[in-house]
Amino acid sequence: xxxxxxKSVPCDFVQQSKRDAIIEGATEVFLANGYGAASMAxxxxxAGVSKQTVxxxxxxxDALFEAIIERKCAAFMLPMTSQCLAGEPxxxxxxxxxxxxxxxxxxxxxxxxYRTIIAECARFPELAAAFYRSGPRVAADTLAAYLSEFDKxxxxxxxxxxxxxxxxxxxxxxxxYLRRLLEVTPDPTSKEMVETLARVxxxxxxxxxxxxxxxxxxxxxxxxxxxxxxDDGTI
Amino acid sequence: xxxxxxKSVPCDFVQQSKRDAIIEGATEVFLANGYGAASMAxxxxxAGVSKQTVxxxxxxxDALFEAIIERKCAAFMLPMTSQCLAGEPxxxxxxxxxxxxxxxxxxxxxxxxYRTIIAECARFPELAAAFYRSGPRVAADTLAAYLSEFDKxxxxxxxxxxxxxxxxxxxxxxxxYLRRLLEVTPDPTSKEMVETLARVxxxxxxxxxxxxxxxxxxxxxxxxxxxxxxDDGTI
DNA sequence: GTCTATAAAAGGATAGAC
DNA sequence: GTCTATCCTTTTATAGAC
Numbered sequence: 001x002x003x004x005x006x007k008s009v010p011c012d013f014v015q016q017s018k019r020d021a022i023i024e025g026a027t028e029v030f031l032a033n034g035y036g037a038a039s040m041a042x043x044x045x046x047a048g049v050s051k052q053t054v055x056x057x058x059x060x061x062d063a064l065f066e067a068i069i070e071r072k073c074a075a076f077m078l079p080m081t082s083q084c085l086a087g088e089p090x091x092x093x094x095x096x097x098x099x100x101x102x103x104x105x106x107x108x109x110x111x112x113x114y115r116t117i118i119a120e121c122a123r124f125p126e127l128a129a130a131f132y133r134s135g136p137r138v139a140a141d142t143l144a145a146y147l148s149e150f151d152k153x154x155x156x157x158x159x160x161x162x163x164x165x166x167x168x169x170x171x172x173x174x175x176x177y178l179r180r181l182l183e184v185t186p187d188p189t190s191k192e193m194v195e196t197l198a199r200v201x202x203x204x205x206x207x208x209x210x211x212x213x214x215x216x217x218x219x220x221x222x223x224x225x226x227x228x229x230x231d232d233g234t235i
Numbered sequence: 236x237x238x239x240x241x242k243s244v245p246c247d248f249v250q251q252s253k254r255d256a257i258i259e260g261a262t263e264v265f266l267a268n269g270y271g272a273a274s275m276a277x278x279x280x281x282a283g284v285s286k287q288t289v290x291x292x293x294x295x296x297d298a299l300f301e302a303i304i305e306r307k308c309a310a311f312m313l314p315m316t317s318q319c320l321a322g323e324p325x326x327x328x329x330x331x332x333x334x335x336x337x338x339x340x341x342x343x344x345x346x347x348x349y350r351t352i353i354a355e356c357a358r359f360p361e362l363a364a365a366f367y368r369s370g371p372r373v374a375a376d377t378l379a380a381y382l383s384e385f386d387k388x389x390x391x392x393x394x395x396x397x398x399x400x401x402x403x404x405x406x407x408x409x410x411x412y413l414r415r416l417l418e419v420t421p422d423p424t425s426k427e428m429v430e431t432l433a434r435v436x437x438x439x440x441x442x443x444x445x446x447x448x449x450x451x452x453x454x455x456x457x458x459x460x461x462x463x464x465x466d467d468g469t470i
Numbered sequence: 471g472t473c474t475a476t477a478a479a480a481g482g483a484t485a486g487a488c
Numbered sequence: 489g490t491c492t493a494t495c496c497t498t499t500t501a502t503a504g505a506c
Binding site for chain 1 (some may be wrong): 489492
């Protein structure tokens with residue numbers, strides 16, 4: 001009946017639990033500064049707790065970083081997977097997929113997460129793998145499944161759905177993604193992104209039109225001797 | 236006549252100068268560990284000099300890092316620019332450009348440089364910009380110039396050479412680049428890269444065939460209402 | 471110019487009180 | 489569980505001898 005319970009927090013406008021506060025603060029600090037430049041003192045301050053509380057909950061800096069990044073990776077593709085496009089016509093599927101992809105991938109938060117993971121992929125290889133699986137991989141697999149359907153129904157000609165899906169997302173990233181990742185001016189405008197998106201959809205549809213040969217098949221028209229390497233299939 | 240000269244190095248199998256040794260050692264350590272995890276002591280040891288010598292030559296860690304990365308950026312695109320392709324037929328230009336690009340960009344050294352720059356692009360924004368200008372930008376501009384020529388001669392239909400060049404390199408990077416950047420298994424094989432390269436050239440040629448509408452032009456076939464956003468050209 | 475030795479600070483992790 | 493105070497290591501940067 002009294003307030004002597006060990007786990008209740010009397011003041012309720014603050015964080016529900018210290019643990020959540022730590023997660024929030026650590027996310028902010030790690031994504032802003034990267035792993036190396038983020039200090040435990042800084043994280044504790046941002047969370048409004050003492051350093052020792054951070055250690056009590058997460059053990060150490062490495063474990064905390066892994067928990068934070070894994071959490072972010074899991075939430076990364078929500079905009080992509082929240083919408084079911086089954087039954088929609090080809091163009092709608094491509095357009096919406098592209099929009100969802102851009103929304104998920106071009107956001108400031110995603111770019112920061114991506115930079116952080118790349119920066120630490122030597123020290124935390126498992127995080128990089130988790131990111132790849134929960135992000136680009138699931139996006140490509142999802143689109144590939146749609147493409148297979150369209151191929152079966154004869155609405156597209158897609159001999160290798162996985163490859164074609166990857167091609168779609170590669171085109172979508174394009175130079176805009178690089179510029180945004182490196183924070184190079186001029187930063188891509190919303191107009192540029194919409195134009196790129198539209199062009200990518202058009203190119204993709206043109207390449208996979210049902211009456212054409214699929215890009216997966218080898219087209220043998222004059223491909224001889226263009227390489228500077230010997231013709232043994234390697235580089 | 237004696238060895239009292241202040242600048243000569245009697246033993247000639249070692250580095251010609253301490254400065255070169257520092258550059259070499261710092262490059263190695265910075266690219267292996269990143270900016271934060273690299274220590275000046277480590278760099279001095281790798282260079283075979285004392286810490287103070289490093290400070291005497293470069294002033295501090297920041298200035299040393301900038302010098303090292305700028306140097307690497309300048310040398311980054313040598314494989315791409317060392318070969319002149321003027322006068323070659325379309326397919327040869329595309330194939331060679333793609334091979335040179337992959338050679339320059341997929342090398343272990345390039346990937347490491349790229350990771351390091353991304354990791355520090357908040358702290359050293361000018362380095363990121365220098366990388367972009369000396370790498371992706373010059374590659375796209377070079378290809379765009381060739382594409383303009385082919386368009387004039389009627390061998391391709393390229394309404395926006397810059398955009399098409401960027402599309403070409405975007406397709407070329409593709410999922411393979413992402414996997415290599417994140418060091419995700421399975422690492423792309425040489426065979427995969429050659430196949431991707433061939434497919435990209437085919438797709439690019441198909442999309443820019445002289446008898447077809449260029450992907451830059453808006454194709455008005457059924458593009459209405461596919462977006463989930465209002466139709467005002469923004470996201 | 472180059473080295474050895476040292477100063478000065480910051481960061482990760484822990485001990486012990488409550 | 490949480491906090492304050494502290495330990496120990498590492499790191500950047502500099503002083504002074506040769």
